Structures are given as C-alpha cells and as structure tokens.
Amino acid sequence: MMFFLEETLINTLVGMCITYTCISVPFLFVKFTEKNSLLVKCGLGVLVGLASAYIFRDGIANHVALFSVIISPITFGFIFFGYPVLIFGIITSTLFIFGDTSYYDVFSVVYFLCLVGFHLTKRRGMAYVIISYSIAQSVNLFSHVSALSESGYWQLAIAKTSLSLVFLMMLYFAFGKLLDLSTSQHYFKKASETDPLTGVSNRRSIDLYLKKVEQSENTQFCVFMLDIDNFKSINDNFGHPFGDTIISTVAKLIKKNIRSHDFVGRYGGEEFIIILNSSLDNALPVAEKMRVIIQEHVSETDSQESVCVTVSVGIAEHASGSPVNIAVANADSALYKAKTGGKNRVEVY
Numbered sequence: 314m315m316f317f318l319e320e321t322l323i324n325t326l327v328g329m330c331i332t333y334t335c336i337s338v339p340f341l342f343v344k345f346t347e348k349n350s351l352l353v354k355c356g357l358g359v360l361v362g363l364a365s366a367y368i369f370r371d372g373i374a375n376h377v378a379l380f381s382v383i384i385s386p387i388t389f390g391f392i393f394f395g396y397p398v399l400i401f402g403i404i405t406s407t408l409f410i411f412g413d414t415s416y417y418d419v420f421s422v423v424y425f426l427c428l429v430g431f432h433l434t435k436r437r438g439m440a441y442v443i444i445s446y447s448i449a450q451s452v453n454l455f456s457h458v459s460a461l462s463e464s465g466y467w468q469l470a471i472a473k474t475s476l477s478l479v480f481l482m483m484l485y486f487a488f489g490k491l492l493d494l495s496t497s498q499h500y501f502k503k504a505s506e507t508d509p510l511t512g513v514s515n516r517r518s519i520d521l522y523l524k525k526v527e528q529s530e531n532t533q534f535c536v537f538m539l540d541i542d543n544f545k546s547i548n549d550n551f552g553h554p555f556g557d558t559i560i561s562t563v564a565k566l567i568k569k570n571i572r573s574h575d576f577v578g579r580y581g582g583e584e585f586i587i588i589l590n591s592s593l594d595n596a597l598p599v600a601e602k603m604r605v606i607i608q609e610h611v612s613e614t615d616s617q618e619s620v621c622v623t624v625s626v627g628i629a630e631h632a633s634g635s636p637v638n639i640a641v642a643n644a645d646s647a648l649y650k651a652k653t654g655g656k657n658r659v660e661v662y
C-alpha cells in the first residue's frame with residue numbers, strides 16, 4: 314500500500330511537472346503574433362502528447378497523471394477553439410465517472426461546468442479559467458482532506474495543490490500578457506481598417522481587399538461606385554453634423570442590402586465602393602433595389618424636418634484576368650454617366 318502511494322505521488326509529480334511546464338513555457342517565452350499562434354497551438358499539442366507518452370511509458374495507468382494530461386490540453390483547446398473541445402472534455406470526464414470514480418473525476422467535471430458557466434455569463438478571458446480552476450481545485454483539496462485517514466495520502470494532496478497554485482500563477486502572468494497583446498492588436502488592426510464615421514472599410518482596407526480579390530480565384534464579381542447626389546446642398550442646408558448622419562445612414566442601408574461575403578468601403582467623402590460577388594445580371598437588380606431603398610428612406614433633422622437623399626450608381630463587371638483597378642475605373646466612368654445623365658440612377662459600364 315505504502316509503495317503504491319509513493320509511486321502514485323511520484324507519478325503525479327512527474328506528470329504534473331511535465332504537463333504544466335510543457336504548457337507554460339511556450340506561453341511565457343513565445344512572443345505571440347497572429348502568424349506564430351498556430352505554431353504554438355500545434356507545439357502545445359505535440360508537447361502534451363509527449364508528456365502523456367512519458368507518463369504512460371511503463372504502462373501504469375496512473376489516474377492522476379491521466380487526469381492532468383486530459384485536463385490541460387482541453388483547457389487550452391477550449392480557450393483557442395471554444396465549445397467543441399469543452400464538450401469533448403465533459404464527455405471524457407463523465408465517462409471516467411461512470412468507469413472508475415475518483416475525486417479527480419469529480420474535480421474535472423466541476424472544472425468544466427465552471428468553465429461553461431463562466432463562459433455563458435460572458436467570459437472575460439483567463440480570469441474565469443483561473444477562478445474556475447481554483448473552485449475546482451478547492452473541491453479537490455476537500456476531497457484530499459477527507460481522505461487524510463489513508464496513510465500518506467496527505468502528501469499527495471499538498472504536493473498536487475502547491476503545484477497547481479504555482480501553475481495558476483504562471484498561467485495568470487502568461488495569459489495576462491497574451492490577452493493584453495491580442496486585445497490591443499485586435500483593436501489597432503480594426504481601427505486601422507475601419508472608417509470611424511460609418512464603420513465600413515476605409516480606403517486603406519479597400520486597397521487591401523482589391524489586391525486580395527485580384528489574387529484570388531474568384532473571378533466573378535462586380536464593382537459598384539455609389540455616390541450621394543447633391544450632398545453639398547445637404548451640408549449647406551442642414552449643417553455638417555446632419556451631413557455626417559446621412560453618410561452613415563447610407564452606409565447602413567448599403568450594408569443591410571448586401572451579403573456577408575460582399576464588401577463595402579467608404580471610397581471618399583460621400584462615395585462608397587461595393588464589391589458584389591455576382592455576375593452583372595444578378596448585380597444590376599441589387600444596385601437598383603439599393604438605389605430605391607435609399608431614395609425611400611426618410612431621415613429627420615433635429616428640428617423634425619424630413620429629408621430624403623438619392624444616390625447614383627456606376628457598375629462594372631470584372632473581366633477575368635484583367636487588373637481589378639480597371640473594373641474600379643470603369644465603375645467610376647459609369648458613375649460619371651449616371652451623374653451627367655440626371656442622377657438618381659444606375660448605369661452600367
């Protein structure tokens with residue numbers, strides 16, 4: 314009995330040290346960027362796999378080591394890949410419960426349930442993982458305390474709990490850094506690509522998108538250039554702030570009337586570019602419908618005056634193999650035609 318417990322203790326320490334170190338080291342020392350995060354995920358998978366291979370090298374199905382091998386990758390899998398991995402974790406630990414119940418199984422189920430609960434109540438990153446891990450760890454600790462009568466078992470409880478605490482601290486600092494970095498990176502990336510007034514893509518993002526579609530295999534798309542008619546008079550009659558409201562309203566109406574895989578950007582002051590992933594035959598009715606919806610939309614000024622605006626649209630179909638800038642220039646020519654032809658109309662190049 315004594316020998317078994319010592320062996321369990323050694324296995325536990327080795328298993329936990331290897332697993333936790335394997336997982337913590339990349340998070341502490343790898344500089345996270347979008348490019349290498351995939352590499353890190355793969356690296357983690359390999360390291361955890363190696364750790365489990367080491368733990369089971371003598372064919373000792375140590376429940377405790379098995380637990381730490383299961384729980385760690387699932388935790389990280391959940392953080393990176395979300396619910397599917399978490400559900401897998403719950404199923405795995407439930408199977409253990411029905412197989413050979415141990416306190417560790419209870420621990421893992423509590424842990425996963427906490428994670429789900431925290432996630433459902435709006436997950437705030439790693440803080441929830443740490444809180445839920447701590448709650449589950451406390452359950453685990455109680456289970457150990459209640460088993461103190463078994464000779465030597467307390468060593469296991471103390472060793473495991475202190476290791477867990479060290480691991481939690483490492484996680485806390487590593488993930489704090491990671492979350493700060495990814496949040497600020499995400500914020501600055503979004504800000505650099507979005508037009509602040511309308512929330513649609515800005516000129517920089519338009520250029521990037523055009524370059525991307527030019528290189529992609531999607532050869533069938535149409536370019537719309539859409540311009541608000543007589544916009545100067547809106548500014549002159551109702552003021553610049555109301556003019557801004559009109560621009561963002563038109564952007565919203567455009568967005569509402571295109572699909573998620575189409576694209577809209579603010580090309581200039583009151584001019585928008587739309588890339589519709591359709592043939593000209595299908596794109597033409599979309600442009601016409603958009604024009605009518607904008608024309609029929611009524612905006613109200615602060616003094617409850619009703620204002621309607623119209624738009625002119627120029628369309629050009631992208632010719633496969635030709636530079637996308639040609640389609641943009643052609644759509645611009647069609648827009649010019651619509652303006653000089655009396656405005657509030659759609660013209661095809």
Ligand SMILES: Nc1nc2c(ncn2[C@@H]2O[C@H](COP(=O)(O)OP(=O)(O)OP(=O)(O)O)[C@@H](O)[C@H]2O)c(=O)[nH]1
Binds near residue numbers: 540
């Ligand atoms: N409120 C507001 N006005 C803007 C913005 N950007 C450009 N403008 C104004 O939009 C007006 C565009 O005027 P024009 O280029 O003459 O075009 P228009 O009056 O719409 O005439 P047509 O295009 O021929 O129908 C100018 O008065 C610009 O000052 C903006 O972000 N907000």
